Amino acid sequence: MELVIDRLSKQYGSKIAVDRISAKLGKGVYGLLGANGAGKTTLMRMICGILKPTSGSVSFDGIDSEEENFRAILGYLPQDFGYYPDFNAYDFLFYLSSLKAIPKKEAKAKINELLDVVGLKDVAKKKIKTYSGGMKQRLGIAQALLNDPKLLILDEPTAGLDPKERVRFRNLIEKLGKDCIVLLSTHIVSDIEHISDEVLIMKDGSFVFQGKWNDKESSLEDFYLSQFEEGEDSE
Amino acid sequence: MNNIGTLYRYEIKKIVGKKLFWIMSALLFLLAVFTPFSNLVGSYYESGEKIASNLSFYKEEQAGKMALSGRALDDELFKEAIAAYSKVPEVFNYSSTEEYRKYALAYNEIYGFIRSSTGLKFEDIKNWDHDATYVYEKRKENIYLYLEDSFLTDNEIKFWKDNYEKLDKPFTYYYHDAYQILLDSFQTISIILFAFVSIVLSGVFANERQLKTEPIILASKKGKKETFMAKILAGITVSVSVSLILSIILFSLCLGYYTPEGFDYSLTVYFNAATYDISIGEACIIAYLIMQIALVLFSIFVMTLSEVLKNSVAALSVSMLLVILGGMISIPQSFRAIGQIWDWLPVSYLAIWNMFDERTLPIFGKCILSWQIVPIIYIILSILLAFFSGYKYKKISVE
Numbered sequence: 001m002e003l004v005i006d007r008l009s010k011q012y013g014s015k016i017a018v019d020r021i022s023a024k025l026g027k028g029v030y031g032l033l034g035a036n037g038a039g040k041t042t043l044m045r046m047i048c049g050i051l052k053p054t055s056g057s058v059s060f061d062g063i064d065s066e067e068e069n070f071r072a073i074l075g076y077l078p079q080d081f082g083y084y085p086d087f088n089a090y091d092f093l094f095y096l097s098s099l100k101a102i103p104k105k106e107a108k109a110k111i112n113e114l115l116d117v118v119g120l121k122d123v124a125k126k127k128i129k130t131y132s133g134g135m136k137q138r139l140g141i142a143q144a145l146l147n148d149p150k151l152l153i154l155d156e157p158t159a160g161l162d163p164k165e166r167v168r169f170r171n172l173i174e175k176l177g178k179d180c181i182v183l184l185s186t187h188i189v190s191d192i193e194h195i196s197d198e199v200l201i202m203k204d205g206s207f208v209f210q211g212k213w214n215d216k217e218s219s220l221e222d223f224y225l226s227q228f229e230e231g232e233d234s235e
Numbered sequence: 236m237n238n239i240g241t242l243y244r245y246e247i248k249k250i251v252g253k254k255l256f257w258i259m260s261a262l263l264f265l266l267a268v269f270t271p272f273s274n275l276v277g278s279y280y281e282s283g284e285k286i287a288s289n290l291s292f293y294k295e296e297q298a299g300k301m302a303l304s305g306r307a308l309d310d311e312l313f314k315e316a317i318a319a320y321s322k323v324p325e326v327f328n329y330s331s332t333e334e335y336r337k338y339a340l341a342y343n344e345i346y347g348f349i350r351s352s353t354g355l356k357f358e359d360i361k362n363w364d365h366d367a368t369y370v371y372e373k374r375k376e377n378i379y380l381y382l383e384d385s386f387l388t389d390n391e392i393k394f395w396k397d398n399y400e401k402l403d404k405p406f407t408y409y410y411h412d413a414y415q416i417l418l419d420s421f422q423t424i425s426i427i428l429f430a431f432v433s434i435v436l437s438g439v440f441a442n443e444r445q446l447k448t449e450p451i452i453l454a455s456k457k458g459k460k461e462t463f464m465a466k467i468l469a470g471i472t473v474s475v476s477v478s479l480i481l482s483i484i485l486f487s488l489c490l491g492y493y494t495p496e497g498f499d500y501s502l503t504v505y506f507n508a509a510t511y512d513i514s515i516g517e518a519c520i521i522a523y524l525i526m527q528i529a530l531v532l533f534s535i536f537v538m539t540l541s542e543v544l545k546n547s548v549a550a551l552s553v554s555m556l557l558v559i560l561g562g563m564i565s566i567p568q569s570f571r572a573i574g575q576i577w578d579w580l581p582v583s584y585l586a587i588w589n590m591f592d593e594r595t596l597p598i599f600g601k602c603i604l605s606w607q608i609v610p611i612i613y614i615i616l617s618i619l620l621a622f623f624s625g626y627k628y629k630k631i632s633v634e
Binding site for chain 1: 249452456457458630631632633
């Protein structure tokens, strides 16, 4: 199981959002840190195959991100998770199961299981527009897990979750990371420290750090903040 | 596993799940129910005084027309009509007189035929001294003159003249109110259906962007080809279903209340320019069937706009503007090619005078009538547009 990112770039006019990033990721949880505008979301969208890169490629076990088979192993939670306000959670997940080509019987069982995992079973038949921000985010996490993905891309998954929910979510991700590649971006350094096997720190479209943080003497938070300060100094 | 059936059902749910869909559908339903009876509502007034209800007035007219139904438009019937009209006093508003109602009302359409064929004026009616041969000769003369002034090719003029010669004459008069109402309301119904499609389908693709659901759809296994197909099919299903239901209601009410009599009434008697051998009943079926095909093309067009413009308001504005322009703009006949292309666009074509007009498409020396070729063109365009739209959708990049 290997995700290969090969010289991936995205340029908008004269602005380079992602600058020739290369990486090889195996099984495990990867925490992606970076300030706003560092290029995290752009990178994640390109990995998912929904944003066309200016150059470079992404593949999973040799399958290109443009292919249907790549999307078959992908679970994705976007930063701004969208939903149909008049659908209930069950319908929403069933619709997404169809999009992921999950057989109906299997989908029903999986939906019930995930609704239980994310604590939405009791409100599964209520319209999503009545949900709180945290509930919507949990629904977003559930939809990303529907197809038992081998590659899970989570863009700011803990946004809107209360502390209890965050702990529950961390445990879930830790478990998932044993069998698949999880790439999650966040601003919250403690989330990364707790669950990431490896840390990727992005700045101005490039990785400024890539590896296991345990090897370092200083704290991750200090290093992360120093990257901000350097950015401010150079401005 | 292929889940396109489920995706299709969910796409339909997304379209019909909106309040606006049901409000628009209810308005269309009311329109379909009201249209056949709009002339029967209210009362008939003369000098500010109520004479009778429009319904009772119509009932008299209907009984008179039904009594004449099935008779040849020949010398005998023309003389009866002229005699009846001669009893009406020569006043400005002669159709308001008691005599008109008593003697001439039933002959209204027979008189209309004589007048459109010969140019007879009401004030000359008492001195009219002609026979059926004269009426048919004048009719032929006027139609031929019209054909020659219509910027047609020599081949087309010959085609229409040959067709006119082939028509069985004298024509037979039939009471045909059900079909007349269906044809008279055809353009209005079409425009309103086009507006309905614009409103209901302009968000099919654009709303995914506005709701921010596009990334999770596109990142799913079946989020490209199958989702596109499900959306297009759902959009077509909704618009054609509503249109079919509306047409069935309209046909049922018209044929139920006004009776199905008059199906065989020659279209050329009702609409002079159409000298082709089809009946008014056949014309109704052709018109309403073409409307369904035009709606398929227009639905795909609106959904393509929704996808390309990525904004439901923009897609709605552009499609509504085209519907309005189609109803408003008329290109002079002298600009033959461009005028014909404009009039054959779905937003302009759905009017009887365009559908059954004289301009044909010459193919290998044969004149193909618009209602014979336009549906085929619409089907081809629908397929091409769907392919284009599908190609664009596959290339979407969530910027």
